[in-house]
Structures are given as C-alpha cells and as structure tokens.
Amino acid sequence: MALTISPLVILVLSSLSTTFLAMATTHEFKETQLSLYFQDIAAGPNLTTLPIAGIAGKLWTFDQFGTVYVSDDPITEAPSPKSAVVGRAQALIETSALDGRNALAFFSIVFTNKKYNGSTLEIQGNSKQFEPVTEVAVVSGTGKFRFARGYATLETYFVDAPNAYSVIRCNITVQHYYIFTR
Numbered sequence: 001m002a003l004t005i006s007p008l009v010i011l012v013l014s015s016l017s018t019t020f021l022a023m024a025t026t027h028e029f030k031e032t033q034l035s036l037y038f039q040d041i042a043a044g045p046n047l048t049t050l051p052i053a054g055i056a057g058k059l060w061t062f063d064q065f066g067t068v069y070v071s072d073d074p075i076t077e078a079p080s081p082k083s084a085v086v087g088r089a090q091a092l093i094e095t096s097a098l099d100g101r102n103a104l105a106f107f108s109i110v111f112t113n114k115k116y117n118g119s120t121l122e123i124q125g126n127s128k129q130f131e132p133v134t135e136v137a138v139v140s141g142t143g144k145f146r147f148a149r150g151y152a153t154l155e156t157y158f159v160d161a162p163n164a165y166s167v168i169r170c171n172i173t174v175q176h177y178y179i180f181t182r
C-alpha cells in the first residue's frame, strides 16, 4: 500500500519549521546586568540637573514636596568622569512624599555606546532619597532591550558638595529579548 501524504500537510509543516527557525535566529531571551555611573552636576555653567517647578512660596529643593526636577546626566562605564561614555540618563523627578522623603523618578537610559547604541531602558519608581540605596523598576526598553523588565538600584557613589557634583551608581538587572539580526 502506497503511503500518501497530503501536500497541504507538508506545506503547513514546512512553514511551521521556517517560522521556528526564523524566530530562533533573530531573538534570544537573556538577562543582562549593568553597572552605570551618572555624572550629576547640580549647579554652575555645566549643570546637568535643575528644578523647573515647585509650590509657590516654597523652596524648590529635592526634599520639598511638589518640586519637579529635570536632568540629563552623562553616563560613564566607571566612576571617573573621564571614563568611557555609555549614554545619557534623561529624567523627570518629582518629590512625591508630603514629608519630602520620597521622589517619583522616571529615567530613560539612552545608550550611545557601540554595544547598545540607539537602544533605551525605561526606569520608573519610588526613590527613597534618604536611604543609601534605593530600588526602582525597569519597566520597558527599546532596540536591544525590547520587552525589558527588571530592577535597578541607585546609590550615591561620590559627592563633591562645594561643586554640587556627585556620581550616582545605577546597577541594572534586566531580562529582555536580545535581537541580533533584523
């Protein structure tokens, strides 16, 4: 008895295997850990962060409820401001607790280094401003960080108060699809 296979079945099977192979060669789900350093200057001609709004009649300070900051800090791969630039930390930060202890922070990590150039990570969360380390969420990403989610810690690594200069270390752990062909 001859074994007959419907051409339709072969067609379906081959298109399934093509789809599977195509996905396997373009996406990989992976976990990435990064330690990044934000170069933050709060005063002077080269400032990278400043308050842009606040409650009328109150000081616009980081510990006053209602103060809104914007920032665009260079990000380096090591604590030194002279180390290799990885990208920018572009943020909107609002003092969100009535007692001034917490802020609501939104950051885009905009990568410009060779490895992640053009990709972004979106970070959002409650920053406990008086704690040595605070943890925020990585809510999404673009480019090589599509579907990203994870968490990040923020900690003050170095402070030069007279020059309003500080270095903030941001450790990020994310799971994401790494797209290596398009």
Ligand SMILES: *[C@@H]1O[C@H](CO)[C@@H](O)[C@H](O)[C@H]1NC(C)=O
Binding pocket: 044, 045, 046
């Ligand atoms: C500001 O930046 C310029 C250009 O990089 C530099 O020459 C200058 O020394 C900086 N000023 C201060 C106060 O850091």
Ligand SMILES: *[C@@H]1O[C@H](CO)[C@@H](O)[C@H](O)[C@H]1NC(C)=O
Binding pocket: 112, 113, 114, 117, 118
């Ligand atoms: C990043 O991408 C921009 C725009 O495509 C390009 O001009 C720049 O040279 C790239 N930088 C690196 C480090 O690859």
Ligand SMILES: *[C@@H]1O[C@H](CO)[C@@H](O)[C@H](O)[C@H]1NC(C)=O
Binding pocket: 035, 133, 153, 155, 169, 171
């Ligand atoms: C951040 O990562 C560095 C290693 O790159 C580590 O030494 C440090 O303890 C980490 N900080 C936190 C708050 O986990």
